[in-house]
Amino acid sequence: MDTSRIWTAALLVIGDEILSGRTQDANIAYLAKWLGVQGIRLKEVRVVTDDMDAIGAAVNALRVQHDYLFTTGGIGPTHDDITVDAIAAALGVPVIVHPDARAILADHYGDKLTDARLRMARTPEGASLIENPRTKAPGIRIGNIFIMAGVPMITQGMLAALDGQLPGGAPVLSRTVAAWTQESTVAATLGAVEKAHPGVQIGSYPFWREGRTGANFVLRATDPALLATVASALMAALADIGIEPVDGEI
Amino acid sequence: MDTSRIWTAALLVIGDEILSGRTQDANIAYLAKWLGVQGIRLKEVRVVTDDMDAIGAAVNALRVQHDYLFTTGGIGPTHDDITVDAIAAALGVPVIVHPDARAILADHYGDKLTDARLRMARTPEGASLIENPRTKAPGIRIGNIFIMAGVPMITQGMLAALDGQLPGGAPVLSRTVAAWTQESTVAATLGAVEKAHPGVQIGSYPFWREGRTGANFVLRATDPALLATVASALMAALADIGIEPVDGEI
Numbered sequence: 001m002d003t004s005r006i007w008t009a010a011l012l013v014i015g016d017e018i019l020s021g022r023t024q025d026a027n028i029a030y031l032a033k034w035l036g037v038q039g040i041r042l043k044e045v046r047v048v049t050d051d052m053d054a055i056g057a058a059v060n061a062l063r064v065q066h067d068y069l070f071t072t073g074g075i076g077p078t079h080d081d082i083t084v085d086a087i088a089a090a091l092g093v094p095v096i097v098h099p100d101a102r103a104i105l106a107d108h109y110g111d112k113l114t115d116a117r118l119r120m121a122r123t124p125e126g127a128s129l130i131e132n133p134r135t136k137a138p139g140i141r142i143g144n145i146f147i148m149a150g151v152p153m154i155t156q157g158m159l160a161a162l163d164g165q166l167p168g169g170a171p172v173l174s175r176t177v178a179a180w181t182q183e184s185t186v187a188a189t190l191g192a193v194e195k196a197h198p199g200v201q202i203g204s205y206p207f208w209r210e211g212r213t214g215a216n217f218v219l220r221a222t223d224p225a226l227l228a229t230v231a232s233a234l235m236a237a238l239a240d241i242g243i244e245p246v247d248g249e250i
Numbered sequence: 251m252d253t254s255r256i257w258t259a260a261l262l263v264i265g266d267e268i269l270s271g272r273t274q275d276a277n278i279a280y281l282a283k284w285l286g287v288q289g290i291r292l293k294e295v296r297v298v299t300d301d302m303d304a305i306g307a308a309v310n311a312l313r314v315q316h317d318y319l320f321t322t323g324g325i326g327p328t329h330d331d332i333t334v335d336a337i338a339a340a341l342g343v344p345v346i347v348h349p350d351a352r353a354i355l356a357d358h359y360g361d362k363l364t365d366a367r368l369r370m371a372r373t374p375e376g377a378s379l380i381e382n383p384r385t386k387a388p389g390i391r392i393g394n395i396f397i398m399a400g401v402p403m404i405t406q407g408m409l410a411a412l413d414g415q416l417p418g419g420a421p422v423l424s425r426t427v428a429a430w431t432q433e434s435t436v437a438a439t440l441g442a443v444e445k446a447h448p449g450v451q452i453g454s455y456p457f458w459r460e461g462r463t464g465a466n467f468v469l470r471a472t473d474p475a476l477l478a479t480v481a482s483a484l485m486a487a488l489a490d491i492g493i494e495p496v497d498g499e500i
Contacts, residue, residue, distance in 0.1 A: 016453050019292045020424070021282030022468060023455070025275060028297065032271030042269045044304070047278065047295035050453070054294070077434035078454040079441035116437035135458075151456060174270070184327035187366035191329035203266050203300075204328040205273070206401060208385075218272060 003222075007040045007168045010062040013047040014055055014073035014083050015150055026152045027072045034159050039168030040068060050080050056090035063145055068166065073150030075137070077116045083147060084140070088124035091142065098123040101138050108136040131161040170222040177234050178250040179243050180214045182206075189241055190217060193234045199223065200230045207250075214250050253472075257290045257418045260312040263297040264305055264323035264333050265400055276402045277322045284409050289418030290318060300330050306340035313395055318416065323400030325389070327366045333397060334390070338374035341392065348373040351388050358386040381411040420472040425481050428500040429493050430464045432456075439491055440467060443484045449473065450480045457500075464500050 011031055017023040025047070032042045043066060048054040055074075063069045074083030088095045101121035106113050120137035123129075130139030130146065134157040140147040148158045179186065183206045194202040200221040207214055217234060221227045235245035261281055267273040275297070282292045293316060298304040305324075313319045324333030338345045351371035356363050370387035373379075380389030380396065384407040390397040398408045429436065433456045444452040450471040457464055467484060471477045485495035 013295075016451070016470075017455055017468070018278065019282055019295070020422070020468075020470065021279045021286060021292075022424070024279045028268065029271045029274045032269055036271065042271075043299060045263075045269070045295070045297035049293060076454070076456065078437045079444060080451075080453050114434065116434040119437070120434070151458075153458065172270070174272070184364065184366040184370070187328045187369070194329060201266070201330075203330050204326070205267055206326065208401075208403065218267070218270075220266075220270065 001039060001169060002167060003170045005169065007068075008043045008066045009035050009040050009068040009070060010044045010046070010066045011042060012055070012058050012062060012069065012071040013045065013150075014050065014071055015047070016050050016080070018047050018073075019049055027150070027155050030152065030156060031070060031072075031159070035168075036172055038164070038166055039171045040166065041172065050074060050082060052082060052086045052089060055083065055086035059087055059090045059145065063143070066144075068144050068146065070146045070148060072148050072155055075120065075139070075147060075149055077119045077137075081119070084122050084124065087142070087145065087147060091124055093125045093142075095122050096125045097121050098127065098129065098140075100129055104129075104136055104138060130158050133157045133161065172220050172222055173224055173227055174218055174220045175227050175231050176216050176218050176249040177231055177238070178214060178216045178246040178248065179238055180212055180246075180250070181243050182213050183215045186215070186238060186241070186243060189237045190234070193230065193237050197226070197230045197233065199226055202230075202234070216249050251289060251419060252417060253420045255419065257318075258293045258316045259285055259290050259318040259320060260294045260296070260316045261292060262305070262308050262312060262319065262321040263295065263400075264300065264321055264336075265297070266300050266330070268297050268323075269299055277400070277405050280402065280406060281320060281322075281409070284413075285418075286422055288414070288416055289421045290416065291422060300324060300332060302332060302336045302339060305333060305336035309337055309340045309395065313393070316394075318394050318396065320396045320398060322398050322405055325370065325387070325397060325399055327369045327387075331369070334372050334374065337392070337395065337397060341374055343375045343392075345372050346375045347371050348377065348379065348390075350379055354379075354386055354388060380408050383407045383411065422470050422472055423474055423477055424468055424470045425477050426466050426468050426499040427481055427484050427488075428464060428466045428496040428498065429488055430462055430496075430500070431493050432463050433465045436465070436488060436491070436493060439487045440484070443480065443487050447476070447480045447483065449476055452480075452484070466499050 127142040139158040203218045238245040377392040389408040453468045488495040
């Protein structure tokens with residue numbers, strides 16, 4: 001764990017199915033939490049269409065801005081799976097059939113290893129593989145880019161294979177204080193408590209439920225003692241203005 | 251309806267709660283479908299942190315690449331709501347208290363219109379308002395940028411207020427054909443059918459359910475007659491290779 005700096009990642013979601021609204025994304029939240037455990041902060045997500053240029057431009061923008069770039073989607077066997085080609089083109093390297101990936105697929109499919117299935121053994125030259133415990137066709141790592149499947153069950157299996165493998169910093173911890181109040185009633189209090197405690201961020205998330213208005217206040221910090229101190233300070237400050245604080249999420 | 255060209259939009263989701271994994275995004279899919287009905291294609295989504303520079307850079311990149319830019323999140327009354335300031339800075343205009351927004355909030359809050367609540371009347375100079383039927387504090391339109399709330403119930407109310415107001419082209423229609431098969435078995439067939447029918451895109455989305463493997467093939471086009479023709483052609487082509495086609499989504 002290297003706590004001397006903040007480690008960051010970006011996610012590039014590749015898929016017309018997300019941008020058409022057909023499929024509700026489930027990978028953003030899962031990857032965000034997984035990265036948090038590794039001590040890496042997800043700082044940006046982009047979703048682009050199944051288009052070579054759109055993928056390439058996003059890859060080249062994001063890979064240099066962050067320690068890690070994850071991509072999801074577009075690595076299957078069909079004509080709309082162009083992620084490997086797009087990333088290879090963006091990096092200026094050729095696409096090869098990776099011998100280890102070919103061996104994995106040959107072992108899995110036996111004499112049914114057709115050309116379409118062999119597409120799933122293609123990688124940019126210089127890549128290594130990420131194990132896919134669910135459906136075998138591997139993910140791909142090249143430099144700081146991690147090329148993953150888009151189907152959440154498969155994505156999650158690939159992340160499990162990477163668990164604890166990536167250098168990161170201190171995990172961001174969070175704690176929630178809540179109240180049945182309008183955000184605007186407590187806005188000044190929230191701002192003052194955050195300002196008084198450098199190193200803690202407070203996010204305010206309102207909700208409306210059963211005709212009542214409430215808000216969850218999420219405190220984030222890497223230091224657990226500081227987090228506890230600020231949670232107590234916020235609850236006391238809410239009580240001071242006549243708002244009953246709730247310790248935890250409503 | 252202007253069918254002489256394709257109308258495009260981008261969405262910028264502003265929110266640490268999405269990037270921390272605390273909140274599962276629900277606005278991408280909803281906006282995508284809503285735009286589809288207006289004849290506008292969602293081409294890119296970005297999610298950025300509650301940071302002035304990150305918001306500003308994304309706004310200035312996306313607003314010039316697309317006919318419309320929607321943003322969600324960060325327009326409430328608390329210290330972490332910085333979207334208006336960030337967009338005004340990106341556009342190089344000052345932030346003002348919009349007189350119509352002030353009047354809406356004064357009508358709603360009466361003599362409880364505090365400074366914190368007045369924050370929700372701030373807009374970049376030159377903006378107009380988007381009605382918020384749910385919680386009153388309005389959304390904001392400036393140029394081709396539509397600044398919306400992040401809470402899905404409120405976002406959806408603002409979109410309803412914009413229904414049919416934005417120039418667009420022909421809506422993209424979709425139809426799904428499916429089969430209990432591995433994608434790789436039908437990959438060549440899918441590619442051939444798409445190639446034979448310009449104007450139709452076919453996306454292939456595999457799934458694993460109850461120990462069986464299947465895939466949905468989503469056909470997208472603006473011409474309903476073409477869509478029907480290609481659906482029939484794909485079902486016939488699947489049957490030709492011994493795969494029983496399903497007319498509709500599995």
